[in-house]
Amino acid sequence: MTARRRVRATLVAWAVGAGILRLSLWAPEVCPSLTAAEARAAAVDSAGWIVANQAPDGEYLYAWDRDTGEAVDDYHLGRHAGVTMSLYQLAVAGELDLVEPADRGLEWMLDRLRPTVSPTGEPAAAFTEGRTAKLGAAALLAVSLAHRRLATGDTRHDETMVALGRFLAGQQRPDGSMLNLYSFADDGPVPDETSIYSTGEALWALAMIHEALPAAGFDRIAWTTLDYVTISRDEVEGYAPQPWPDQWAAYSLAEMAEWGLDDHHVDYARRLIGRYAGIVRFDAQRGTTYGSLTHGPVPRGSGVGTWIEGLAALRTLTVDPRLADLDGPTAEVLACGAARLAERQVEPGDDVPPEEAGAWFYAGETRMDDQQHAASGLLGAEPVLP
Amino acid sequence: MTSAILAFLVAVNPAASARAFTRDRRPDRPVAIAIGAAIAVAILVALAAASETLLDALDLSAGTFRLGAGVVVAVTGLRWLVLGPSEGVAEPDSGRALSGFVAFPTLLTPGAAVLAVTVRLSDGLGTAVVGASVGAAAGAAALLWRRRVPVVIGAALVRIIGAAAVVIGIGIGVDGVQTM
Numbered sequence: 001m002t003a004r005r006r007v008r009a010t011l012v013a014w015a016v017g018a019g020i021l022r023l024s025l026w027a028p029e030v031c032p033s034l035t036a037a038e039a040r041a042a043a044v045d046s047a048g049w050i051v052a053n054q055a056p057d058g059e060y061l062y063a064w065d066r067d068t069g070e071a072v073d074d075y076h077l078g079r080h081a082g083v084t085m086s087l088y089q090l091a092v093a094g095e096l097d098l099v100e101p102a103d104r105g106l107e108w109m110l111d112r113l114r115p116t117v118s119p120t121g122e123p124a125a126a127f128t129e130g131r132t133a134k135l136g137a138a139a140l141l142a143v144s145l146a147h148r149r150l151a152t153g154d155t156r157h158d159e160t161m162v163a164l165g166r167f168l169a170g171q172q173r174p175d176g177s178m179l180n181l182y183s184f185a186d187d188g189p190v191p192d193e194t195s196i197y198s199t200g201e202a203l204w205a206l207a208m209i210h211e212a213l214p215a216a217g218f219d220r221i222a223w224t225t226l227d228y229v230t231i232s233r234d235e236v237e238g239y240a241p242q243p244w245p246d247q248w249a250a251y252s253l254a255e256m257a258e259w260g261l262d263d264h265h266v267d268y269a270r271r272l273i274g275r276y277a278g279i280v281r282f283d284a285q286r287g288t289t290y291g292s293l294t295h296g297p298v299p300r301g302s303g304v305g306t307w308i309e310g311l312a313a314l315r316t317l318t319v320d321p322r323l324a325d326l327d328g329p330t331a332e333v334l335a336c337g338a339a340r341l342a343e344r345q346v347e348p349g350d351d352v353p354p355e356e357a358g359a360w361f362y363a364g365e366t367r368m369d370d371q372q373h374a375a376s377g378l379l380g381a382e383p384v385l386p
Numbered sequence: 387m388t389s390a391i392l393a394f395l396v397a398v399n400p401a402a403s404a405r406a407f408t409r410d411r412r413p414d415r416p417v418a419i420a421i422g423a424a425i426a427v428a429i430l431v432a433l434a435a436a437s438e439t440l441l442d443a444l445d446l447s448a449g450t451f452r453l454g455a456g457v458v459v460a461v462t463g464l465r466w467l468v469l470g471p472s473e474g475v476a477e478p479d480s481g482r483a484l485s486g487f488v489a490f491p492t493l494l495t496p497g498a499a500v501l502a503v504t505v506r507l508s509d510g511l512g513t514a515v516v517g518a519s520v521g522a523a524a525g526a527a528a529l530l531w532r533r534r535v536p537v538v539i540g541a542a543l544v545r546i547i548g549a550a551a552v553v554i555g556i557g558i559g560v561d562g563v564q565t566m
Contacts, residue, residue, distance in 0.1 A: 003487045006475045010491035017458070017496060025454040028445030274449075274564030281450050329566035333447075 024294045030287020034339035036385040039378040040093075042342045045358035046375035047090050050083055050368065051101045052354040058108030063367040064355040071355075072365065077127060078197075079369045081109060081140030086372040088147035093379055099151060106148065109141050113160070116167050117187040123159075124166035126182055132190065133182040135171050136198035138164050139205035146208035162216050165209040168202045169221045176228025177236070178202045194237055199229060200248025207255040219259065226256060230268035243271045245279060247310035247373075254313040257320065266322045269314055273326055276311045280337035283307075287340070301360025304341045305373025311337065312380025331384035338381035341374055390505045390513045393558065394521030396551040397459050397497030400528035401543035404535060405471035406492045416530055418481040422488025423526035429494055430518035434506035441507075448507040449565035455500035456559025462497045463551025471544040493525045497551065504558070508565070 001009075053061035060083055063072035087102035109127055116133065118124035126133030127141045142164040145157045171179045171189050178199045181190035206222040229249050234242040253261065253269050261269075285291045286298055298304070311334040318327035341360075348357035359366040360374055433440070441451055478484045498521055506514040532540070 001473060001475050003475045003478045003483060006472075007487065007491060014496060021454050021458070022444075025457060026444065026446055026450065029447060029450060030445065271564065274566065277566050278449060278563040281447055285450070326566060333566070 023290050027285040027291035027294060028288055029281055029284035029336070030291070030340075031284055031336035032287075032339040032343050034335065034342050034381075034385055036382045039338055039342060039382050039385055042345050042358075043090060043375040043378040044095060045345065045348055046360075046371040046378070047087055047095065047098055047358075048348065049354070049356075049358035049366075049371050050087065050375075051098070052357070054101055054104065056104075058104035058106070060105065060368050061355065063365055064359070065365050066356055066361060067364040072367075077109075077112070077129065077137040078134060078140060078201075079367075079372070080105065081127065081137050081144060083368050083372045084109065085140050085144040085147060086376045088144050088151055089376055089379060091151035092147055093382075096151070099148070102144070102148065106144060109144070110157075110160070113163075114184070116170070116182055116184075118166040118170045120166065122166055123163050124170060125160065125163040126167045127164075128184075131184050133167070133184070134195075134198065135168065135178055135180050135182075136195060136201040138167050139198065139201035142168070142205040143201070143208055146205075146212050149212050158213060161209050162213060165206060165216060165218050168206055169218065171202065172221055172225060175232075175236075176224040176226075177233065178225060196237070196239060196244065197246075197248065199225065199233060200246045200252060203229060203252040204248050204255060207252050211255060222252070222256065226252060226265060230265050241275065243268060243275055245272070245275050245307065245310060247306045247313065250276075250310040250313040254316045257317055261317075261320070263322070266317075266320060269317050270323060270326065272310065273314045273323075273330055276307050276314070277329070277333045279307050280311065280333050280340075284336055284340060298344065298362075300362035300367070301341070301344070301370035302367065302373040304337065304344075305360075305370070305375075305377040308334065308337050308341055308377030308381055309373060312377060312384075315384065334381050335384050338378055338385065342378060345374070387509070387513050387516065390501075390509050390517040391520050393459065393501055393505070393554050394498060394517035395524055396463065396547050396554050397501050398493055398495055398521040398525040399463075399466055399544060399547045399551065400524040401540055401547050402466060402471045403492050403525035404528040404532040404540055405474055405544065406487070406529060407477040407532070408474040409533070410477060412477065414530060415481060415484060418484040419488050419526050419530050421481075422485040423493060423522045425485060425489035426493035426498075426522045426525075427515075427519050429489070430498060430502040430522070431511075431515050433499060433502040434511055434514035434518070437503040437506040440503060447566075448504070449562050451500075452504045452508070452562030452565050453559050454562070455504040456555045456557070456562055458500045458555070459497040459558060460552050460555025462495060463548045463553075463555055466548025467545050467552060468548075470541050488526065488529065492529065493522045497555070498522075504562075 062075050084102050084105035087098045091098045113125045116124045116126045127137045145161045179189040180193045180195040180198050183190050203225045206218045210218040234244050286295045315330045317323050346356045346359050360370040
């Protein structure tokens with residue numbers, strides 16, 4: 001082969017390679033614009049879907065299939081608690097009209113409180129309808145109560161919050177890991193079963209209870225679980241990719257930041273920011289026609305919402321000098337993700353049914369946690385938006 | 387700095403540079419080879435200097451580009467590892483053509499090009515310049531001294547460095563996933 005032919009062949013190979021990269025890994029990242037006011041409006045519309053479809057007894061519409069025009073009945077206590085928590089988050093941000101429907105959702109949960117046996121023998125309680133109680137449902141009920149306290153200043157549920165805290169503490173193992181289920185038949189935790197979500201939910205709940213009621217002393221329990229989550233949880237419980245994108249852990253870190261985080265907590269936060277940034281960037285590459293083909297379908301609203309929630313919580317940590325270098329980049333990627341999330345929302349209108357207005361649909365279906373996580377994420381993104 | 391230099395070295399693969407030409411009896415032309423290396427370095431430095439403009443034009447963030455850069459380095463390394471060096475070409479007669487061929491495609495490999503951009507973004511222009519210069523100088527030196535290395539050893543070195551490129555490329559790609 002002559003040198004000239006080799007140069008030509010190499011140029012062709014470079015062009016083909018660059019083209020393949022442009023269609024795949026290097027597809028452009030498309031970030032629409034979104035203002036803080038638009039994000040707030042989208043979050044409120046999302047809450048509007050939750051409220052418009054809430055039953056008088058406080059139960060929410062679980063899911064809606066717009067192709068069949070029918071509700072999907074597969075109710076989930078943890079998601080009920082999460083949706084209520086999200087309404088209270090908006091109330092804390094000033095949307096006080098949402099306290100009343102959130103309170104109805106709260107009463108629905110309080111009707112399902114059941115006493116449990118705590119290791120200390122003090123009164124404890126879990127949120128359940130069955131013979132077992134889930135850690136995550138009780139945790140998000142406690143977080144709802146803590147947000148309600150912040151929004152209203154009402155302290156009437158403080159004892160319940162502490163009882164829930166004792167239940168959560170009773171599920172903790174010595175290494176900080178949290179058992180997912182409590183058995184009423186055995187009056188104790190079900191051994192050996194953990195949950196990918198519940199550990200972080202319980203950690204956040206313990207941190208928020210401590211913030212509200214420091215005398216209860218749940219900070220010690222929270223520290224042990226935070227160490228477990230940040231040092232060994234993903235490895236021990238076999239989660240991948242690591243760090244597992246856990247927005248509940250992100251919320252927990254944000255809550256506990258003022259207590260004084262150690263270097264290994266900060267290192268975990270840095271890695272978690274990187275994880276979320278990578279996910280949001282990948283999603284942004286779906287913004288072109290060919291990017292949407294090479295990067296697969298957009299995940300459901302709840303999935304994208306959790307990324308934005310996680311990033312929003314972690315961004316508050318960048319006031320720490322150890323993470324200050326990530327402040328601008330985190331804000332940038334958070335704004336991009338929030339804008340992409342908002343543009344997929346069904347805008348309310350006169351001809352839009354209440355089961356669709358303000359919702360995020362995935363494969364023809366919307367579920368209550370789509371609205372929950374999207375609303376919480378958009379609310380969290382507000383500070384970085386113009 | 388050290389990791390960046392190592393990355394440029396495996397991306398250029400001096401052992402592959404040494405196999406760019408079929409063996410003949412003509413005298414060495416170090417000046418033409420040096421000029422070719424200088425051209426390659428100049429292009430790599432220009433790419434590094436223009437990295438932010440380039441990423442803006444492509445609508446890519448540094449992390450996304452780095453992920454792709456890692457894949458490019460790994461894939462070119464895999465090619466060397468599996469297929470060995472490319473078949474050598476007849477050495478151009480004119481010094482100008484020789485310099486041009488040394489610059490591209492001998493020293494200006496796909497891996498070196500993407501590294502120039504991503505190293506500039508992660509480690510700064512100085513590191514990118516040093517890394518590109520060391521990589522190109524090593525490739526040029528290997529080309530100049532190609533007759534001193536037995537063919538079998540040279541071919542084995544191409545594959546060994548290719549394997550290193552695979553490892554380093556994967557590392558760069560993984561880092562890219564978490565780069566802001």
